[in-house]
Amino acid sequence: MDIHKLDTYAKSLIKEAAYNIKTSLSSELIIESKSEANDLVTNIDKETEKFFIKHIKSDFAEHRIFGEEGFGDDIKDLSGYVWLLDPIDGTTNFIHQKQNFAISLGIYKDGVGILGYIYNVMEDTLLSGSLNGGAYLDDLRLPKLGASSVEEAVVGINARWVVPNRYVHHEGMVNLLKTVRGTRSLGSAAIEISYVVTGKLDAYISMRLSPWDIAGGMVIAKEVGAIATNLAFEHLDLLNADSFIVSKPGLHEQLLTDYIQIKQNPAD
Ligand code: IPD
Ligand code: CA
Ligand code: CA
Numbered sequence: 474m475d476i477h478k479l480d481t482y483a484k485s486l487i488k489e490a491a492y493n494i495k496t497s498l499s500s501e502l503i504i505e506s507k508s509e510a511n512d513l514v515t516n517i518d519k520e521t522e523k524f525f526i527k528h529i530k531s532d533f534a535e536h537r538i539f540g541e542e543g544f545g546d547d548i549k550d551l552s553g554y555v556w557l558l559d560p561i562d563g564t565t566n567f568i569h570q571k572q573n574f575a576i577s578l579g580i581y582k583d584g585v586g587i588l589g590y591i592y593n594v595m596e597d598t599l600l601s602g603s604l605n606g607g608a609y610l611d612d613l614r615l616p617k618l619g620a621s622s623v624e625e626a627v628v629g630i631n632a633r634w635v636v637p638n639r640y641v642h643h644e645g646m647v648n649l650l651k652t653v654r655g656t657r658s659l660g661s662a663a664i665e666i667s668y669v670v671t672g673k674l675d676a677y678i679s680m681r682l683s684p685w686d687i688a689g690g691m692v693i694a695k696e697v698g699a700i701a702t703n704l705a706f707e708h709l710d711l712l713n714a715d716s717f718i719v720s721k722p723g724l725h726e727q728l729l730t731d732y733i734q735i736k737q738n739p740a741d
């Protein structure tokens with residue numbers, strides 16, 4: 474498979490999907506809850522996922538799709554070509570703000586990320602990356618990230634993770650907040666990863682994300698030298714939800730070593 478052709482194809486699908494999402498903003502959304510009251514999904518999340526699946530299945534019959542809304546394949550392994558898709562990352566923003574949401578897509582071959590995309594729909598910017606081919610913001614090649622100290626770092630983190638929780642030890646998180654220059658919470662994991670890639674954030678941390686939130690971003694982040702792991706400093710397996718950190722190289726290690734300690738036993 475020619476990676477350049479696949480890249481061109483994926484970009485044109487993303488742009489068409491984004492155009493459809495924008496057009497839909499003038500009609501009334503159908504909003505439903507999924508696992509809990511604040512876990513929202515709209516008709517547009519579902520339609521966008523179905524749009525991708527219809528095209529991918531007809532043009533690349535052997536490719537499989539791992540999508541948040543469940544219209545794709547039942548994925549238990551990453552063999553062959555797998556498209557990991559979040560049709561709208563930041564659904565709450567989509568509903569409440571009509572901005573700050575993204576299409577997040579990673580294309581993996583036998584478990585290796587080969588193409589990644591984060592399309593900020595209302596900003597109309599496409600962040601993309603390909604394995605060993607660099608990262609781009611639209612047509613602009615992005616430089617490798619430099620170093621940052623913890624004291625100078627602006628860190629993306631959702632405020633809910635700062636209150637005592639079953640995933641990380643509280644004291645370390647409080648120390649982190651006392652030490653860093655500032656924190657931000659944008660409400661879209663994909664956009665927060667894109668902020669790390671473009672140097673607007675120095676790190677982004679989450680206690681729980683799903684494969685489709687991070688798959689595209691991981692391909693792009695690697696190309697600018699950012700490190701992405703779970704909070705136990707392990708590889709992300711992309712089949713299950715996990716904790717997540719993406720950061721500049723030295724900072725990544727320092728944050729995990731000196732500040733963020735995960736609870737081995739979640740009941741601690
Ligand atoms: C959510 C967003 C949010 C993150 C959640 C994700 P969704 O994705 O990325 O920022 O904190 O964990 O589930 O549901 O809007 O696609
Ligand atoms: Ca969701
Ligand atoms: Ca998401």
Ligand code: CA
Binds near residue numbers: 518559562
């Ligand atoms: Ca989503």
